[in-house]
Amino acid sequence: MTQLRLDPDTARHALSGLRPIEDDAAAVAAYAAGVWSCLVEPGDSAAGALVAQHGAAEALRIALAAAGSRDPDKALQRWAPRMVAADISAAFERAARQGVRLVTPRDPEWPGRLADLGDHAPLCLWVRSGAGETDPVPLGAAAPAVAVVGARAATGYGEAVATELSAALAGLGVTVVSGAAYGIDGAAHRAALLAGGSTTAVLAGGVERSYPAGHAAMLDRIAATGAVVSEVPCGSAPTKWRFLQRNRIIAAIADATVVVEAGWRSGSLNTASHAATLGRPLGVVPGPVTNAASAGCHRLLREGYARCVTSVDEVLELIGLHRESPGRGDDDAARPRTDDLTRVGDALSPRSWRTVDDIARRSGLAVADVEARLGVMLLGGSVDSDGRGWRLAPR
Amino acid sequence: MTQLRLDPDTARHALSGLRPIEDDAAAVAAYAAGVWSCLVEPGDSAAGALVAQHGAAEALRIALAAAGSRDPDKALQRWAPRMVAADISAAFERAARQGVRLVTPRDPEWPGRLADLGDHAPLCLWVRSGAGETDPVPLGAAAPAVAVVGARAATGYGEAVATELSAALAGLGVTVVSGAAYGIDGAAHRAALLAGGSTTAVLAGGVERSYPAGHAAMLDRIAATGAVVSEVPCGSAPTKWRFLQRNRIIAAIADATVVVEAGWRSGSLNTASHAATLGRPLGVVPGPVTNAASAGCHRLLREGYARCVTSVDEVLELIGLHRESPGRGDDDAARPRTDDLTRVGDALSPRSWRTVDDIARRSGLAVADVEARLGVMLLGGSVDSDGRGWRLAPR
Numbered sequence: 001m002t003q004l005r006l007d008p009d010t011a012r013h014a015l016s017g018l019r020p021i022e023d024d025a026a027a028v029a030a031y032a033a034g035v036w037s038c039l040v041e042p043g044d045s046a047a048g049a050l051v052a053q054h055g056a057a058e059a060l061r062i063a064l065a066a067a068g069s070r071d072p073d074k075a076l077q078r079w080a081p082r083m084v085a086a087d088i089s090a091a092f093e094r095a096a097r098q099g100v101r102l103v104t105p106r107d108p109e110w111p112g113r114l115a116d117l118g119d120h121a122p123l124c125l126w127v128r129s130g131a132g133e134t135d136p137v138p139l140g141a142a143a144p145a146v147a148v149v150g151a152r153a154a155t156g157y158g159e160a161v162a163t164e165l166s167a168a169l170a171g172l173g174v175t176v177v178s179g180a181a182y183g184i185d186g187a188a189h190r191a192a193l194l195a196g197g198s199t200t201a202v203l204a205g206g207v208e209r210s211y212p213a214g215h216a217a218m219l220d221r222i223a224a225t226g227a228v229v230s231e232v233p234c235g236s237a238p239t240k241w242r243f244l245q246r247n248r249i250i251a252a253i254a255d256a257t258v259v260v261e262a263g264w265r266s267g268s269l270n271t272a273s274h275a276a277t278l279g280r281p282l283g284v285v286p287g288p289v290t291n292a293a294s295a296g297c298h299r300l301l302r303e304g305y306a307r308c309v310t311s312v313d314e315v316l317e318l319i320g321l322h323r324e325s326p327g328r329g330d331d332d333a334a335r336p337r338t339d340d341l342t343r344v345g346d347a348l349s350p351r352s353w354r355t356v357d358d359i360a361r362r363s364g365l366a367v368a369d370v371e372a373r374l375g376v377m378l379l380g381g382s383v384d385s386d387g388r389g390w391r392l393a394p395r
Numbered sequence: 396m397t398q399l400r401l402d403p404d405t406a407r408h409a410l411s412g413l414r415p416i417e418d419d420a421a422a423v424a425a426y427a428a429g430v431w432s433c434l435v436e437p438g439d440s441a442a443g444a445l446v447a448q449h450g451a452a453e454a455l456r457i458a459l460a461a462a463g464s465r466d467p468d469k470a471l472q473r474w475a476p477r478m479v480a481a482d483i484s485a486a487f488e489r490a491a492r493q494g495v496r497l498v499t500p501r502d503p504e505w506p507g508r509l510a511d512l513g514d515h516a517p518l519c520l521w522v523r524s525g526a527g528e529t530d531p532v533p534l535g536a537a538a539p540a541v542a543v544v545g546a547r548a549a550t551g552y553g554e555a556v557a558t559e560l561s562a563a564l565a566g567l568g569v570t571v572v573s574g575a576a577y578g579i580d581g582a583a584h585r586a587a588l589l590a591g592g593s594t595t596a597v598l599a600g601g602v603e604r605s606y607p608a609g610h611a612a613m614l615d616r617i618a619a620t621g622a623v624v625s626e627v628p629c630g631s632a633p634t635k636w637r638f639l640q641r642n643r644i645i646a647a648i649a650d651a652t653v654v655v656e657a658g659w660r661s662g663s664l665n666t667a668s669h670a671a672t673l674g675r676p677l678g679v680v681p682g683p684v685t686n687a688a689s690a691g692c693h694r695l696l697r698e699g700y701a702r703c704v705t706s707v708d709e710v711l712e713l714i715g716l717h718r719e720s721p722g723r724g725d726d727d728a729a730r731p732r733t734d735d736l737t738r739v740g741d742a743l744s745p746r747s748w749r750t751v752d753d754i755a756r757r758s759g760l761a762v763a764d765v766e767a768r769l770g771v772m773l774l775g776g777s778v779d780s781d782g783r784g785w786r787l788a789p790r
Contacts, residue, residue, distance in 0.1 A: 041738055041759035078761035081752060157683055239741035286681030286693060288552055289705035298681060301696060301703040308696040308703075310684035343436055346634035357476060364436035366473035 170197020565592020
């Protein structure tokens with residue numbers, strides 16, 4: 001078994017085609033970050049802490065030494081079974097062949113929001129975007145991003161809402177993040193693509209394999225103008241564990257998460273849970289209570305984890321962006337109307353002239369109060385007087 | 396103009412057919428309460444405060460004296476225009492002819508919850524129930540009650556949900572309170588009637604006139620087994636003001652209010668506002684965001700005034716009643732799964748036997764950890780071993 005090596009030549013060779021050539025230290029660090037992604041399962045906080053303390057390269061040297069020396073530290077032992085040079089080379093080579101880039105936390109395009117995951121943050125991202133290293137589409141770390149996720153078993157209602165929200169968000173320059181699954185995820189990505197906007201798919205397995213297979217064409221289109229990303233290297237299968245951990249990246253890479261439809265035990269509740277844990281704004285779209293596909297959304301509302309969102313404006317509010325919202329007007333309807341003007345108005349007719357005494361009796365107000373209110377209404381043009389009586393003015 | 400009199404004979408005469416005969420003081424007090432309802436517009440807190448301080452009879456004597464003496468106190472002047480003995484007699488006589496009862500805050504059947512309205516509480520209720528005074532159906536002050544209200548312009552979805560909730564509540568002995576309007580209100584009353592339960596309609600005008608007219612037969616059925624109530628006397632028109640004030644009674648007479656469908660400016664938001672002001676539990680049923688009939692419900696959710704309710708069990712929770720809820724199971728789906736068992740499970744095949752080393756490499760766990768997890772899984776019956784390798788056990 002070939003020894004895993006960590007020198008500039010090995011690094012430059014492995015990174016060829018994966019990212020621009022750097023100085024020796026940067027190449028070794030980037031290579032080490034990629035190697036780490038081959039050794040750990042997603043969310044490995046022991047690796048995260050070690051890399052945070054020592055940097056990817058030095059941390060990897062420590063792990064390699066420990067594996068060789070039969071160090072009794074269990075946290076260091078767990079990576080030993082995967083320290084197989086040939087497997088790691090194969091992952092890098094497969095990525096290069098598929099036009100996949102390696103992006104590390106030191107790169108300007110790294111999404112800074114991922115730092116909120118702390119030691120659970122991914123150690124690198126494998127990225128399919130644009131035409132690979134030669135014409136990459138940067139991840140766009142600065143642009144606002146909203147995750148739109150939901151049930152695979154979505155209804156027509158849910159897909160329509162996901163489509164409408166995502167198209168509007170994408171049209172406003174907001175990156176739509178999702179997980180490329182059937183149902184809501186697919187509707188969200190497709191709408192963003194159709195709107196000519198930016199969309200990011202986060203996969204649980206390697207980015208070179210389209211999962212689900214039925215979304216291969218869609219993933220190609222996402223890669224062409226947006227990005228398909230994963231923290232696991234090419235050749236990795238999308239296991240249950242990786243799906244659950246993938247969800248933390250969706251939640252962390254976006255400024256807010258919106259769940260459009262989710263059954264009572266939907267995986268998108270896991271994404272919602274990550275968003276809530278990270279303190280990111282979480283919106284859910286309500287739906288018919290007669291529809292099990294919205295039961296998880298209503299549950300999040302009931303339990304107070306999420307805010308009810310029903311329009312793109314309400315989604316924008318989640319991330320602190322505001323658009324002028326036309327039409328909905330003032331808030332009077334929600335408040336009890338307690339003014340005497342209503343009572344005087346009730347006591348008036350549009351046809352008959354009525355005396356102040358009559359209006360006072362009908363409205364249950366004192367004569368002086370009625371006269372005062374009629375004066376206000378006359379100024380506003382809502383009543384007419386013939387000198388002796390009063391009636392409602394024609395509209 | 397006949398002077399308005401307040402003596403035992405007048406009281407007994409006026410109350411004849413409206414309620415059982417009482418001693419002189421009680422008769423005068425009950426009569427005075429009924430007279431007050433003829434003088435004030437609903438929610439008149441000046442009258443409420445005066446009656447709270449002096450009792451209905453003495454308060455009325457004070458108001459009569461002030462009206463006669465040209466007292467400069469405006470609050471006392473406002474009732475003068477309606478102190479017309481003939482009009483008041485006519486209201487009492489009309490009630491007696493129609494089998495309407497007069498219920499006052501001193502009566503055992505008075506809904507004690509109305510006291511939460513303070514000086515805005517109704518001074519009496521005019522009640523159509525059973526066969527009038529001879530065979531009344533008491534208001535049932537002690538039974539739990541839930542208001543089910545919503546849009547007149549309801550959708551099939553909203554009416555279906557109102558029907559389902561109300562039938563279930565009525566079947567469990569909960570009185571369904573509503574406003575007898577078309578749409579949600581009507582669906583709620585009808586479902587309670589069909590379920591053989593108790594239902595109360597609170598009207599904005601006199602209870603002897605069916606409003607809306609198309610609900611005359613339904614109101615007759617409600618009166619036969621439940622109650623049709625109003626704080627305004629017979630002969631009173633349902634004005635806008637009275638509708639808005641009627642809503643405070645619906646909110647106050649029920650232990651909780653549920654809004655099933657409400658447009659952006661629906662009157663049922665006014666009922667919801669009263670419930671919130673009273674500190675009563677307020678539930679709203681979500682609906683499709685594509686449906687304007689749920690916009691008001693979603694607004695209440697967004698603004699944090701209301702709790703999302705999707706089932707009768709969740710409505711029962713609002714009033715502190717709990718039923719065993721079958722089926723929904725535990726809460727695992729909402730939490731990230733972080734245990735190594737998942738990772739070991741992912742690394743196993745149902746077909747191939749795999750070595751511990753292989754499983755360690757696939758799962759990214761140390762060999763010792765894998766062995767420990769496999770031991771647990773073997774005890775649980777989820778894996779098999781042939782002595783050299785491991786695989787997933789058949790289900």
